[in-house]
Amino acid sequence: MTQEALLKLLETDARLSDRQIADRLGVSVSEVAAERATLEQEGRIVGYQTIVNHDEVGVSAFIEVRCTPERGEGFDRLAQRIARFEEVKSCYLMSGGYDLLVMVEAENLQGVARFVSEKLSNLHGILSTATHFRLKTYKLNGLLFHEEPESERISVAP
Secondary structure, three states: OOHHHHHHHHHHOOOOOHHHHHHHHOOOHHHHHHHHHHHHHHOOOOOOOOOOOOOOOOEEEEEEEEEOOEOOOEOHHHHHHHHOOOOEEEEEEOOOOOOEEEEEEEOOHHHHHHHHHHHHOOOOOEEEEEEEEOOOOOEEOOEEOOOOOOOOOOOOOO
16 A cells, blocks of 8 residues: 555545455554554644535635745744634645735625734735636646536437
8 A cells, every 4th residue: 555545545435444445445443553653743734624616605805915035034023924814725836927815705795804904914024916716616726526417318420
């Protein structure tokens, strides 16, 4: 069993038991448990999550943030402050035309607007923001949403 094989199975379904994983990989349950523990201790597995279809609840937005780096700290301190807000679900340092990408969730558009105007924009070092709203999710963490139903039509070859 390789760590990559174990990680791939857990990414597909984190609810798999050690027994189910062992059966799929053809190894013992104790090997799976030991490898999972090693991956957790090394920080390669940092948590287990449920994937929620947020198209059905609330509003998600991706906010491009341009900011001034701090001497000796770069973007780290500001990014960590932003990441602590309850509305923030993800925060990334990016290359390109902006510095941080912040993913937020709120009950409605006004909730996102309040977060940007009252919390994010008021932080020292924020130069500008650009907010993009998620309209529909097609794939998240490797999981396809809205699969196309198979056609009942018979294919005709020339």
